[in-house]
Amino acid sequence: MAPKVAGTWHLHQLTLDLPLDFFVCFSSMASMLGSPGQGNYAAANGFMDAIAHYRRGQGLPGLSINWGAWAAGGMAARLDSFNQQRLDRSGMIAIKPEQGMQALGSLLSESQSQVGVFPINWSRFVSQLPGGQKIPFLEALISTEPSLTQKSAFREQLEAAAVSERQELLTTQIRSVIAKTLGWTDAQKIGMRQPLFELGLDSLMAVELKNRLESSLGTSLSSTLLFDYPTLEALVEYLANDVIPLDFSDQTEKLKEEDVPEEHSSQLSDVTQLSETELEASVLEEIEALEKLI
Numbered sequence: 001m002a003p004k005v006a007g008t009w010h011l012h013q014l015t016l017d018l019p020l021d022f023f024v025c026f027s028s029m030a031s032m033l034g035s036p037g038q039g040n041y042a043a044a045n046g047f048m049d050a051i052a053h054y055r056r057g058q059g060l061p062g063l064s065i066n067w068g069a070w071a072a073g074g075m076a077a078r079l080d081s082f083n084q085q086r087l088d089r090s091g092m093i094a095i096k097p098e099q100g101m102q103a104l105g106s107l108l109s110e111s112q113s114q115v116g117v118f119p120i121n122w123s124r125f126v127s128q129l130p131g132g133q134k135i136p137f138l139e140a141l142i143s144t145e146p147s148l149t150q151k152s153a154f155r156e157q158l159e160a161a162a163v164s165e166r167q168e169l170l171t172t173q174i175r176s177v178i179a180k181t182l183g184w185t186d187a188q189k190i191g192m193r194q195p196l197f198e199l200g201l202d203s204l205m206a207v208e209l210k211n212r213l214e215s216s217l218g219t220s221l222s223s224t225l226l227f228d229y230p231t232l233e234a235l236v237e238y239l240a241n242d243v244i245p246l247d248f249s250d251q252t253e254k255l256k257e258e259d260v261p262e263e264h265s266s267q268l269s270d271v272t273q274l275s276e277t278e279l280e281a282s283v284l285e286e287i288e289a290l291e292k293l294i
Contacts, residue, residue, distance in 0.1 A: 004044040008051050016060075022108055025052055025064040029118040032066050032137065037204040049114050056113045065107060068118025069094045085183070086208070091124030155218040159246060166248045171236050177216060178232065181209040192233040196226060219243060 008025060015023065030038060031045035048064050055062030069087060071094035087094075095103075095117065103117045122138075154173055161169050171192075179187035182200055190199065201209070206226040214221050217239065222228065229235045240248040 001040050001044040001047075005047045008048050012051055012055065020061050022063065023052070023055060023061045024104075024108070025049070025062075027064045027066045027114075029066045029068050029116055032116050037207045053113045062113055063107060064114045065104070066114065066116040066118070067095065067100070068092060068116075068120065070100060071096050089124070091121040091126075093119035093121065095119060152216055152218045154216050158244070163247050163249065166246060167236070167240060170240060170244075170248070171232070173216060174213070174236055174239070175232055177212045178209060181205050181212060190232055193231050195230050196232070197230060201226065213239075217244060 012023075025048040027048040028035075028041070028045040030042040031049055035042050045066070049066070052062040052064035069092055099119075100117070107115055107117075158166055158169055158173075172187075175187045175190050178190055178196065178201075179185070182205070184190070190196075207223070210221050210223065210225050213225070221243070225235075229238045
């Protein structure tokens with residue numbers, strides 16, 4: 001945050017006595033639409049926007065341009081192919097240098113304090129938002145927004161499936177969503193107990209994965225989901241037991257488990273409490289007793 005916040009403030013202070021024609025801040029669309037996992041970056045750009053408005057209020061020149069991604073320069077241009085594809089999936093369209101310069105020239109002759117310049121496919125942008133999230137700023141541009149009251153295709157499939165099939169179905173779906181987020185084509189490479197962050201998942205991907213799961217399952221999830229449940233096995237178990245209001249195990253199996261005689265249950269408890277050495281000694285005693293009978 002420091003370069004944008006401190007830098008902008010110092011420029012404002014040091015040019016107060018200069019007869020400037022323009023005072024232009026190169027801000028980001030992040031302060032207008034947000035940027036998952038980059039709250040500090042959005043806040044820093046929001047400060048630049050505020051300075052432009054403040055200067056205008058003081059009768060000074062001030063313009064903050066909330067740029068989108070540039071095609072031939074800036075952070076977006078330095079992304080690898082995988083992250084470039086993620087940017088494309090979000091609906092963002094990179095600004096060509098000639099288009100950006102034309103927009104800048106046009107804005108310098110205008111009187112606005114703040115303008116957003118970011119080509120975007122709104123339908124695609126909305127589709128990757130977490131279910132139920134609303135952005136009031138965009139209500140005039142977006143006719144429909146996702147809603148948790150509308151069940152996803154997978155949620156309907158899960159509800160229609162036999163109870164005995166739901167656990168495997170959920171596991172397959174989540175493994176597929178994880179693979180898609182990672183950019184993998186073979187979802188089976190994801191082990192049940194393999195830490196997802198060791199597979200290449202980072203904090204930004206964790207937010208993207210959470211959003212995908214919310215859309216797929218039709219339910220809200222914690223922002224720390226992947227940090228609290230960092231493996232496929234832990235994730236499936238948590239979602240099945242604590243989040244999705246469906247049965248994932250046959251009630252008859254539960255009854256069979258509950259019908260285990262108390263004596264057997266007590267014996268099992270005794271065995272599990274033995275140390276390895278005690279257990280070995282107990283087994284040897286049983287073997288000796290059997291040999292005497294034979």
